[in-house]
Structures are given as structure tokens and as C-alpha cells.
Amino acid sequence: MNTHPARGMRDFLPDDVRRRQYVIGVIADVYQHYGFEPLETPAVENIETLMGKYGEEGDRLIFRILKRGEEGKTGEADLALRYDLTVPLARVVAEYQAQLPKFFKRYQVQPVWRADRPQKGRFREFYQCDVDAIGSTSLVVEAELLGAAADVLHRLGFSNFKIRLNHRKALSGLLDAAGIASDRHGDALVALDKLDKVGREGVAGELVTRGLVDSAAAEALVTLFATGDDVSGGEVLERLRRDMHGHERGEAAVGELAEIVRLTEAGSAHGLVQVDPSLARGLSYYTGAIFEIAVPDLAGSLGGGGRYDELVGMFLGRQVPACGISLGLERILVVMTERGMFPDETAARPADVMVTIWNADATADAIRLAGELRRDGLRVDVYPEADKIGKQFKYADARGIRFVTILGEQESAQGVVAVKNLTTGEQQVLPRDAVAAHITDRRRNDG
Amino acid sequence: MNTHPARGMRDFLPDDVRRRQYVIGVIADVYQHYGFEPLETPAVENIETLMGKYGEEGDRLIFRILKRGEEGKTGEADLALRYDLTVPLARVVAEYQAQLPKFFKRYQVQPVWRADRPQKGRFREFYQCDVDAIGSTSLVVEAELLGAAADVLHRLGFSNFKIRLNHRKALSGLLDAAGIASDRHGDALVALDKLDKVGREGVAGELVTRGLVDSAAAEALVTLFATGDDVSGGEVLERLRRDMHGHERGEAAVGELAEIVRLTEAGSAHGLVQVDPSLARGLSYYTGAIFEIAVPDLAGSLGGGGRYDELVGMFLGRQVPACGISLGLERILVVMTERGMFPDETAARPADVMVTIWNADATADAIRLAGELRRDGLRVDVYPEADKIGKQFKYADARGIRFVTILGEQESAQGVVAVKNLTTGEQQVLPRDAVAAHITDRRRNDG
Numbered sequence: 031m032n033t034h035p036a037r038g039m040r041d042f043l044p045d046d047v048r049r050r051q052y053v054i055g056v057i058a059d060v061y062q063h064y065g066f067e068p069l070e071t072p073a074v075e076n077i078e079t080l081m082g083k084y085g086e087e088g089d090r091l092i093f094r095i096l097k098r099g100e101e102g103k104t105g106e107a108d109l110a111l112r113y114d115l116t117v118p119l120a121r122v123v124a125e126y127q128a129q130l131p132k133f134f135k136r137y138q139v140q141p142v143w144r145a146d147r148p149q150k151g152r153f154r155e156f157y158q159c160d161v162d163a164i165g166s167t168s169l170v171v172e173a174e175l176l177g178a179a180a181d182v183l184h185r186l187g188f189s190n191f192k193i194r195l196n197h198r199k200a201l202s203g204l205l206d207a208a209g210i211a212s213d214r215h216g217d218a219l220v221a222l223d224k225l226d227k228v229g230r231e232g233v234a235g236e237l238v239t240r241g242l243v244d245s246a247a248a249e250a251l252v253t254l255f256a257t258g259d260d261v262s263g264g265e266v267l268e269r270l271r272r273d274m275h276g277h278e279r280g281e282a283a284v285g286e287l288a289e290i291v292r293l294t295e296a297g298s299a300h301g302l303v304q305v306d307p308s309l310a311r312g313l314s315y316y317t318g319a320i321f322e323i324a325v326p327d328l329a330g331s332l333g334g335g336g337r338y339d340e341l342v343g344m345f346l347g348r349q350v351p352a353c354g355i356s357l358g359l360e361r362i363l364v365v366m367t368e369r370g371m372f373p374d375e376t377a378a379r380p381a382d383v384m385v386t387i388w389n390a391d392a393t394a395d396a397i398r399l400a401g402e403l404r405r406d407g408l409r410v411d412v413y414p415e416a417d418k419i420g421k422q423f424k425y426a427d428a429r430g431i432r433f434v435t436i437l438g439e440q441e442s443a444q445g446v447v448a449v450k451n452l453t454t455g456e457q458q459v460l461p462r463d464a465v466a467a468h469i470t471d472r473r474r475n476d477g
Numbered sequence: 478m479n480t481h482p483a484r485g486m487r488d489f490l491p492d493d494v495r496r497r498q499y500v501i502g503v504i505a506d507v508y509q510h511y512g513f514e515p516l517e518t519p520a521v522e523n524i525e526t527l528m529g530k531y532g533e534e535g536d537r538l539i540f541r542i543l544k545r546g547e548e549g550k551t552g553e554a555d556l557a558l559r560y561d562l563t564v565p566l567a568r569v570v571a572e573y574q575a576q577l578p579k580f581f582k583r584y585q586v587q588p589v590w591r592a593d594r595p596q597k598g599r600f601r602e603f604y605q606c607d608v609d610a611i612g613s614t615s616l617v618v619e620a621e622l623l624g625a626a627a628d629v630l631h632r633l634g635f636s637n638f639k640i641r642l643n644h645r646k647a648l649s650g651l652l653d654a655a656g657i658a659s660d661r662h663g664d665a666l667v668a669l670d671k672l673d674k675v676g677r678e679g680v681a682g683e684l685v686t687r688g689l690v691d692s693a694a695a696e697a698l699v700t701l702f703a704t705g706d707d708v709s710g711g712e713v714l715e716r717l718r719r720d721m722h723g724h725e726r727g728e729a730a731v732g733e734l735a736e737i738v739r740l741t742e743a744g745s746a747h748g749l750v751q752v753d754p755s756l757a758r759g760l761s762y763y764t765g766a767i768f769e770i771a772v773p774d775l776a777g778s779l780g781g782g783g784r785y786d787e788l789v790g791m792f793l794g795r796q797v798p799a800c801g802i803s804l805g806l807e808r809i810l811v812v813m814t815e816r817g818m819f820p821d822e823t824a825a826r827p828a829d830v831m832v833t834i835w836n837a838d839a840t841a842d843a844i845r846l847a848g849e850l851r852r853d854g855l856r857v858d859v860y861p862e863a864d865k866i867g868k869q870f871k872y873a874d875a876r877g878i879r880f881v882t883i884l885g886e887q888e889s890a891q892g893v894v895a896v897k898n899l900t901t902g903e904q905q906v907l908p909r910d911a912v913a914a915h916i917t918d919r920r921r922n923d924g
Binding site: 031032033034035036039040041042043044046047048050051062063064065067068069070071072073074075076078079090091092093094095096098107109111121122124125126129130131132133135136141143145154155163166168170171173174177181292293295296297298344345346347380381384387393394395396397398400401404408409410411412413414415425428429 | 478479480481482483486487488489490491493494495497498509510511512514515516517518519520521522523525526537538539540541542543545554556558568569571572573576577578579580582583588590592601602610613615617618620621624628739740742743744745791792793794827828831834840841842843844845847848851855856857858859860861862872875876
């Protein structure tokens with residue numbers, strides 16, 4: 031019988047789960063300190079809720095579920111697996127608008143499923159960690175979201191990351207100002223996205239060849255998009271503003287970018303935000319600021335997001351402003367594992383102490399001792415069988431459990447317990463009610 | 478557009494999530510103190526992994542997922558949604574046997590999906606909380622499992638529950654001894670299960686009419702199955718042993734029951750275990766002790782489980798003993814909600830303090846103040862807009878946030894912050910670096 035997990039899916043053994051829970055715990059704790067509240071939605075949604083929200087390619091990658099039970103007909107699907115956390119959020123906001131606060135701030139850490147071709151580091155089931163603020167167009171929202179994300183990454187031990195910032199309306203303003211018709215903006219962005227691969231001249235050439243712009247405008251666009259880290263933030267904004275050539279919405283967007291930079295400087299993301307005129311981000315629902323978190327020497331990003339003021343309206347029938355950021359849990363875990371960034375506590379031993387069973391007659395007393403030690407706060411495993419004591423020691427040692435207790439007839443009669451430290455070999459006989467304190471004390475001192 | 482969750486599925490708004498996480502946190506904490514480690518498996522399994530494990534009815538209720546991506550053909554399903562946590566555990570034990578400890582003790586808290594007809598308190602997506610010990614036939618396993626479950630329920634505030642205990646081989650021994658052929662044991666149990674509905678004479682009559690036993694044997698069975706709480710544990714075991722009429726495996730099973738009772742008396746389940754000869758439990762994979770946790774005045778159970786020494790063998794090809802117990806999270810939540818058993822901390826306010834924005838110019842300083850208060854450990858919301866201050870206060874109050882800060886030009890210049898307690902109306906001007914301590918102090922004193 032095949033015992034592998036299904037293709038593109040993973041089992042998480044105890045060490046994996048502890049590492050994942052550590053990261054999720056930090057994320058949840060930081061977000062709570064920013065006033066975000068937890069939300070959970072079902073893994074399964076009505077198929078109509080999801081279709082048409084993620085583009086054609088997205089629709090194709092949605093896992094569909096066959097009708098079941100009394101209503102089942104062959105081959106018909108009416109349900110689908112959650113594809114991201116943003117569309118369910120928009121549905122929730124529409125459904126519970128009367129109960130939710132005006133400014134609904136939620137975080138959500140749950141798995142999503144995509145029928146992508148599995149490959150290294152890419153799975154069909156993976157977690158998303160989303161944080162979104164609904165109900166305000168204020169740029170305080172962007173600044174707080176970026177501050178929270180920076181706090182999460184700092185707490186996890188990341189230091190040299192940058193937050194790339196751009197604005198959808200700055201992007202379209204620029205392309206408008208360069209004389210590119212809106213229905214060809216997509217083509218222009220595809221060409222501009224090749225800067226790293228084909229270089230400035232290659233891209234400028236393609237823009238002209240495709241009949242998108244004349245060569246002067248192409249040169250200006252390419253120059254702006256290729257602006258490097260060596261140019262100051264103020265200078266980037268200046269160049270952006272200049273290249274708008276008076277385009278009104280574009281200039282307003284540059285003003286928003288400047289304000290977001292100013293506000294983030296007051297929070298935990300200070301010094302980390304770089305306005306990057308070339309940042310585009312794929313999803314079509316963004317309407318304002320967009321951002322992406324990048325670590326040098328790491329392909330891809332640790333997270334990204336932006337403002338999407340029109341998505342909730344697809345469910346609610348009236349526009350509700352929204353902005354969010356999604357951290358890539360799987361990617362964060364990969365990087366932290368490769369770089370040894372997990373604190374010792376996540377490599378937790380399965381128990382603080384293992385209670386051995388001296389012989390069959392001593393079994394009930396071993397269980398009783400385990401209960402006493404647990405009441406004193408210890409994590410206690412009980413070896414289940416009255417095997418030879420050496421075999422029991424070996425098992426504890428192999429499992430990384432440092433202390434074992436021995437409770438034979440003699441100890442039982444005298445109200446004492448022998449405690450052996452498997453690391454040092456040291457063995458001590460202690461009054462029964464002093465055992466927990468002894469182990470706690472040794473654990474603290476030995477680190 | 479329909480914005481309800483799919484049929485039988487639920488959205489969990491922040492208060493729901495906090496309550497659920499509180500219960501799951503207690504369960505995980507207690508299990509960790511018993512030496513159990515966390516495991517997570519994918520929501521989606523290969524369809525062959527699940528089929529044929531849950532009986533005909535179970536197979537029908539499994540949600541199937543259509544093939545997707547390049548391999549998709551119309552109507553074909555190769556994947557299915559997790560139906561319980563036991564079969565995935567058996568698969569995991571078979572797959573990773575070389576990496577897992579000899580006595581693998583895991584807990585797992587994850588959702589499962591069943592295409593059941595939704596009804597009050599019954600959902601198509603619901604959480605299971607399973608704890609299982611693999612690799613030992615020792616009855617220490619049963620005793621520790623029952624002790625852990627009792628500890629969980631005590632910690633959650635349940636006091637008057639009982640653990641019903643029986644043994645599959647005692648049950649079959651009894652029916653054998655009564656002269657019922659093994660292929661008719663199921664029929665006999667169905668008849669015996671109607672004791673509450675049709676009474677002792679009704680059941681005895683049915684057993685005879687169906688040709689299962691003669692009237693003397695029927696009388697004996699019914700008497701034993703109807704044994705009430707007024708009979709002592711020792712007496713129940715005595716009657717069970719007597720009715721085995723020398724049936725060897727049945728008597729051995731009674732011996733195991735006696736030993737489990739003796740060992741549980743040494744742990745946290747002492748005084749809670751009642752041997753109940755009528756307990757059958759549906760699932761066919763049980764091979765030894767079976768148990769169920771019952772609360773008086775509550776239909777159904779809070780959890781149940783048993784020993785299943787042959788299930789892992791279906792995946793591994795050789796037998797590996799196993800025993801587990803599953804707590805009913807959804808049911809526990811319903812009862813705790815109805816009975817007001819949640820501690821105050823789960824009704825958490827969304828933040829400890831809300832920072833208001835005096836006017837647009839004061840925005841960056843408000844964000845800076847929020848960061849300072851967060852560094853001092855407070856959960857801080859920032860009102861996102863420079864609305865009239867009274868409107869901002871009203872919002873904080875409506876959200877249950879007790880403190881607000883006011884930081885105008887004057888305060889900013891003097892390095893002070895005004896802090897208003899919305900419950901008492903009291904307002905104090907404090908040095909900026911004394912704000913967090915003030916709020917922490919007031920929160921502690923006001924409860």
C-alpha cells in the first residue's frame with residue numbers, strides 16, 4: 031500500500047510542527063499587538079465564490095470537490111478548496127458587515143490549496159499568513175501594515191530585508207504619460223519586467239519594436255525602472271514625479287507614496303522602505319500602494335501585498351476600502367531552516383523526564399509519580415513496559431530526554447525516588463516531593 | 478452574490494477563534510505534559526488511502542476531489558478530504574517508521590470533512606482532537622490516555638463526567654458464551670442497544686425472536702447490559718466474569734479491564750472510570766479496551782476511543798499495537814458556551830489601548846507612540862483617520878477598548894500624553910514614557 035502523502039502535500043512530524051507553530055505564534059503575537067484579530071474560514075467554499083476572482087490561470091488551479099451525499103450526481107462539482115485568504119475575507123466582510131467593526135482588522139493563518147505542478151519549494155497545500163485592514167483609505171493603514179510585517183521579521187531574526195514600495199496608479203500614470211494606451215499597459219509591463227534578463231537597451235528596443243512608445247519615452251521609462259538602491263528615496267520620488275509630466279492621478283499617487291514613506295519612518299519599518307517604480311505585482315485587484323518584502327541573495331520574496339479597494343465590492347455591492355499583506359510562511363520556514371535561525375526552544379525534547387517502570391508491581395506507583403511531577407509543571411513521559419531498566423534508560427537517552435526516575439520497592443517504601451541525569455550519568459536519591467524542583471533546577475542551570 | 482459559507486461549513490469570527498484556540502491550547506498543553514508530540518497531516522489524501530477504512534457508510538461520506546492541472550479528465554477523482562485523524566496516523570506510522578520512536582505518542586488537532594446531512598450541532602467541517610500511543614500493548618497506555626483526557630476536561634472546568642469502559646473481546650466473549658455465532662454478534666448488539674428505548678423485556682424478546690439466544694441467555698445478557706451506576710466496579714467485573722462461563726479470551730479481557738481500572742486509579746482519572754458491559758462503540762477497527770466520556774444530562778459523549786492493534790498493519794504489512802482517544806472539540810465548545818465556562822481572558826478586548834490621531838499633522842507621532850507602547854508590551858490599535866476626537870473615543874468604547882491616548886501639538890511639545898479611561902471617564906496627563914506602565918497598572922487593578 032502506498033503510504034506517501036498525496037503529490038505536492040506534506041506530513042509534518044513533531045519537529046516540523048514545533049517550528050511551524052513557533053513562527054505562526056510570533057506572527058499572531060505581533061499582529062495582536064497591532065490590534066488585529068484572528069479570523070478563520072472554512073477550507074471548502076462554494077465554487078461560485080472562488081471562480082473568476084484569480085484570473086484564467088487561477089480558475090484552472092482551483093481544486094473542485096464532487097457533490098456528495100443524497101444530492102450527488104456523477105462528475106458534478108459544487109464546492110472548491112480555498113485558493114487564498116483574501117477572497118474568503120471579502121465574502122466574510124460582506125456577510126457579517128453588521129457585526130464587524132467599521133475598521134475590521136484581521137489576521138488569518140490557514141492552508142490554501144492549488145493544483146500547481148509540484149516542484150522544489152512549491153506545494154499543493156501551503157499556509158498563508160494574511161493580515162488585512164478593512165474600511166479605511168487612510169495611509170496610516172499602509173504604514174501600520176508595513177510596521178507590523180517588519181516587526182514580525184525582526185522578531186524572527188531577519189535583519190537585512192527591504193520593503194519595495196510602489197503604487198498601481200503611479201505605474202499606470204507613468205505608462206499613460208509615456209503615451210501607452212491603457213489596454214497595452216500589460217504588454218509594456220511584461221517588456222519592462224525583462225530588465226534583469228535582457229538589459230536596458232534590450233527592453234527599450236522591445237518597447238519601440240512593439241510600437242508602444244517612441245525611443246525617447248522608452249529611454250525615460252527604462253531609466254526610471256532601472257533606478258538602483260544607490261539613489262535616495264527622495265530622488266526616486268522626484269524622478270517619478272517628473273516622469274508623470276503633469277499626469278494628475280499619477281502625481282497624486284506619488285504624493286501617497288511620499289506620505290507612506292514618511293509615516294513608515296515613524297514605525298518599525300523605518301529605514302526599510304524603498305520606492306521602486308518597477309514593482310508591479312501580478313494580482314489584478316490592487317488599486318493603490320503595492321509592496322513586496324525582499325531579502326538580498328534570496329530569489330522571490332518573503333511577502334507582499336497592497337491596497338485593493340474594489341474586491342469587497344464584488345461581494346457586497348458597494349465599495350469598501352481594504353489593504354493587506356501576506357507573509358510567505360513556507361518560504362520563511364525554508365530560509366530559517368537553511369540559516370539555522372530557530373531558537374533552541376523549538377528543538378524541544380519530547381519530555382523533561384521519563385518515569386521508568388521498575389517491575390510490573392511498581393506500575394501503578396510509576397503512574398502516580400508521573401502525575402505528581404506533572405502537577406509540579408514538568409512534561410513527563412512514562413515508559414509503558416516493565417522492560418529491563420537499562421533498556422528503558424537507553425530509550426530515554428535516544429529520545430533526548432535528559433532525566434529518568436527509578437522507583438523500586440525500596441524507594442517506594444522509603445518515600446524516595448532515584449533521579450538519573452543521562453547526560454552526566456549522575457544519580458541522586460531524593461525525597462519524592464523534591465524531585466520536580468531538582469529537575470527544574472538542573473534544567474535551568476544546564477541550559 | 479451569495480456570501481454564506483458553504484452548507485455545513487462555518488466562519489469563525491474573532492470571538493469564536495479565541496474560544497476555539499483557548500480550548501485547543503489547553504488540550505495541547507496537557508497532552509505535551511504527558512509526553513505526546515504534535516503531528517499534522519495534509520487535508521487532502523490519495524483516495525485509496527481512505528476508501529474501505531470507514532465502512533460502506535463512511536466511504537459514501539468522503540468528499541472526493543476532481544483531478545486538476547495537466548492530468549485532469551472530466552469527472553475523475555483521485556484525491557479526497559481527510560475523514561478522520563486515525564487513518565492518516567496509521568499511514569504516517571507506516572511511512573516514517575524508521576524515523577519515529579518505538580513508542581510514538583502523538584496528538585493532532587485538525588479539521589476533518591464529512592458529507593453528512595448538516596443538522597443542529599453537526600457540521601461538514603469540524604475539528605478532531607486525537608491523542609494516540611503507538612507501539613505498546615501495555616495497559617499503561619490506556620491508563621495514561623484516560624488520565625490525560627481527564628486532566629484536559631478538569632482544566633477546562635468539567636467536573637461531573639464519567640468514563641465508560643468496556644473491552645471488545647469481553648463483548649464478543651459474552652456473546653460467544655451466550656451461544657451467539659460471531660457473524661450474528663452485530664445483530665445482537667443492535668438489539669441490545671435498544672435497552673433505553675424498548676426496555677429489558679423488549680430487548681430480551683427481540684433476542685429470542687431473532688433466534689439469537691434462548692430466553693435464559695437473553696435474560697442474563699439483558700441483566701448484565703442493564704447494570705446501573707449503583708453497582709460497584711468490582712461487582713460489575715464479577716458479573717462480567719461470571720457470565721463468560723469460562724470463555725478464555727473473554728475472561729482475559731475482564732482481567733485487562735480490572736487492571737486498567739486499577740492503573741487509572743493512580744492517575745488523574747481516579748474515581749471516574751465505570752466498567753460498562755453495554756458500551757460497544759461503532760468503529761469496527763477496535764480490538765481491545767474501548768471508552769467513552771459522558772456528562773450527565775448531555776446526550777452523546779465528549780470523546781471516546783479505544784485500542785486498535787490491527788489498523789496500522791493495513792498500511793505497514795505487520796501489526797503495530799495502537800490505542801487512542803478523540804475529544805469532541807465542537808461538542809466541548811457547545812457545552813462550554815451554553816454553561817458559560819470560558820474564562821474572562823477568552824473574551825479578550827481587541828486591544829489594551831487605542832491611539833487617537835489629533836489631526837493630520839499629528840499622524841506620524843501617533844504611529845511613533847503606538848510603537849513605543851507596543852515595545853512596552855501593550856496591544857495597541859491606532860485609529861486610522863484624523864476624525865473628530867469624540868468620534869474616535871466612541872469607536873474605541875464601542876469596541877471595548879478601555880484606554881485611549883490623546884497626543885496634540887501641546888502634548889507633543891511637552892513630551893506628555895493624555896490618557897483617558899473610557900470606563901471611568903478619568904483623564905490624566907502623563908510623561909510619555911510612563912503611559913504604558915500606567916495602563917498596565919490600571920488594567921491589573923481593575924481586573
